[in-house]
Amino acid sequence: MTSTSTWSIRPAHPDHPEAVALLRRYFDEMVRRYHGRPCRAGEVESAMADDPSGDLVAPTGLLLLAHRQDAPAGCAGLRLRPGWAELTRVYVEPGHRGRGGGAALLAAVEEHARTLGVDRIRLDTRSDLAEARALYARHGYAEIPAFNDGPYAEHWFEKTLRVDVGPSTR
Structure with missing residues (x-):
């Protein structure tokens, strides 16, 4: 578990009730903002089915809950790809925004990526x-x-991570 001031972040399975609720709110916001109107019946479910989160578990990825x-109050996912990882599902509840949650989630995702040997994270938005x-x-x-x-x-964005490989053996 990672803790950053008032934020605590830990891995969770996408089927965990808190994860399901946060992912649903993430998709609800994505659909509303994309269409510029309230969601219609079935739109969130359709978006979730079109872009499932079930692969955000080992060995293909991970999901972090904040x-x-x-x-x-938030979530972020990481999908492992050959040679890099994809950041996805970055979301902070509206009532918690502006309090460092996005930064805490990014730091935690990057820490987990380094642990997994990932040196490059990409995303699209x-x-x-x-x-x-x-x-x-930022x-x-x-x-x-x-x-x-x-x-x-x-x-499309990318960040190269510094991966610690331990003491030099020269």
Whole structure:
């Protein structure tokens, strides 16, 4: 478990009730913001089915849940790819935003990635998610050319991680 001031972050299975609730709220916000209107019946479920989170478990990835003041307040996922990892599902509950949750989640994801031997994290995001793009840029993610053709991908980022390999054996 990682703890950053009032934030505690730990891995969870995507089927855990808190994870399910946070992922549902993540998808609800993504659908609402994309369409610029309230979600219609079935849209969130359809989005969740089209882009499932079941692979955010070992050995293919991980899902982290953030708690603030003992309440579930955010999540972030990491999908392991050959030679890199994909950051996904970064979400902080609206009532907890502006209190360091995004930074705490990024730090925890990067710590787990290093532990897994990952030295590069990539992500894609949309133009309407300006706050997310600013968060990534503030934390060392640089915009790069497209590395996928995701239907909602409009911006692509990458961060190279320093991976500690232990004492030198020269």
